[in-house]
Structures are given as C-alpha cells and as structure tokens.
Amino acid sequence: xxxxxxxxxxxxxxxxxxxxxxxxxxxxxxxxxxxxxxxxxxxxxxxxxxxxxxxxxxxxxxxxxxxxxxxxxxxxxxxxxxxxxxxxxxxxxxxxxxxxxxxxxxxxxxxxxxxxxxxxxxxxxxxxxxxxxxxxxxxxxxxxxxxxxxxxxxxxxxxxxxxxxxxxxxxxxxxx
Numbered sequence: 001x002x003x004x005x006x007x008x009x010x011x012x013x014x015x016x017x018x019x020x021x022x023x024x025x026x027x028x029x030x031x032x033x034x035x036x037x038x039x040x041x042x043x044x045x046x047x048x049x050x051x052x053x054x055x056x057x058x059x060x061x062x063x064x065x066x067x068x069x070x071x072x073x074x075x076x077x078x079x080x081x082x083x084x085x086x087x088x089x090x091x092x093x094x095x096x097x098x099x100x101x102x103x104x105x106x107x108x109x110x111x112x113x114x115x116x117x118x119x120x121x122x123x124x125x126x127x128x129x130x131x132x133x134x135x136x137x138x139x140x141x142x143x144x145x146x147x148x149x150x151x152x153x154x155x156x157x158x159x160x161x162x163x164x165x166x167x168x169x170x171x172x173x174x175x176x
Contacts, residue, residue, distance in 0.1 A: 005140045010127070013142075014058075017121040021062075022156050023071035026108070026115050029082045031135035042085045049092050056096040063097030070099040072159040074108040087170050094166050101163030111158045118152060126152045 014021065034051055041048055062069055073090075075083050090100045103113075117129040125144050132138035143149070 001144050003142055005142045010140050013121055019122050020068040022120045024118055025073045026117055039085050043081055049089055052092045056092050059093055059096035059098045072101045072103055072163045074103050074105055076105045090166050100166040102169040103159055103163040113155055113159055120152050120156055123153050
C-alpha cells in the first residue's frame with residue numbers, strides 16, 4: 001500500500017506505534033514557521049527552547065512507556081547556523097529520552113543512504129516526506145510495501161550504527 005495522508009493521520013501514527021519510531025533527516029534545512037523566531041534568537045546569542053516543551057513532554061511520556069524514539073540527522077560540515085541551532089536544540093529532546101545521532105554527509109553517501117526523509121514506525125510502516133520547491137513539507141506518503149520497509153530498516157540500522165550520539169558529537173565541536 002502507498003497512499004498520501006493528511007496531518008491528522010500523521011499525528012495518529014505517533015499515538016499508535018507500539019515499540020519504535022525512527023526518523024532519518026537528510027535535508028540541509030527545514031522550513032518550519034515554528035522555528036523562525038527561535039532560530040533568529042539563537043543567531044543573536046539568545047537561544048530559547050520553550051517552543052519545544054510540548055514535544056519534550058511527549059518524548060518523556062513515550063520513553064517512560066518503554067518505547068524507543070530515535071533519529072539520525074545527516075549533516076554537512078562545517079555547520080550552517082541552522083545546523084548549529086538544531087544541534088543545540090536537540091539537547092532538549094535527548095534529555096527527555098530521544099536518541100538523536102549525527103552522521104556527516106560524506107559518510108552517509110558512502111553508506112548509500114538516500115537523500116530522503118522518512119519516519120519508520122515499528123519497523124513495518126514508513127512515512128516518506130515530500131518537499132515543495134519552497135522547502136516546506138508538501139506531502140506525506142504512507143508505505144507498508146515489504147520491499148520498501150526492508151530497505152528503510154537497512155538504512156536505519158546502517159545510519160544508527162555509524163552515526164555519533166548527540167552529546168558526543170556536540171562536545172568536540174564546541175557546541176555546548
């Protein structure tokens with residue numbers, strides 16, 4: 001099955017997964033209205049992450065139930081302001097229980113990872129992101145085709161194995 005879903009169905013996936021939710025992030029930058037002000041504050045040397053509180057609470061609840069929430073972010077080096085902002089903000093999610101790792105772009109290329117963003121739920125359901133020319137999410141595509149799922153499981157495993165945990169990655173780059 002391959003089908004487009006709306007935001008309500010997208011949100012329901014986060015309510016319904018039983019064991020694991022994994023995200024592969026491969027873009028240099030995401031265009032999200034909720035990040036505009038916080039990114040500007042970060043660039044001005046006044047970072048604030050109150051806007052992440054709802055997500056942090058959610059991560060805390062999910063991980064307290066024994067569920068695993070993880071992501072790998074493929075990043076270019078040297079880092080852009082946006083990447084530095086994301087690394088700094090990710091400490092909030094890590095503190096709440098999310099496993100966030102970073103993988104330098106050349107290593108991702110060597111591993112054959114796609115230039116594709118997706119969520120993988122319970123190793124059996126993939127949600128592929130499609131972006132518009134403006135960099136915003138234009139479409140979500142839900143897939144349960146076994147071949148597609150096996151490939152995304154492989155990419156998840158390879159990326160997690162080779163990626164560097166957030167706190168380890170952030171420290172040597174003087175991001176703390």
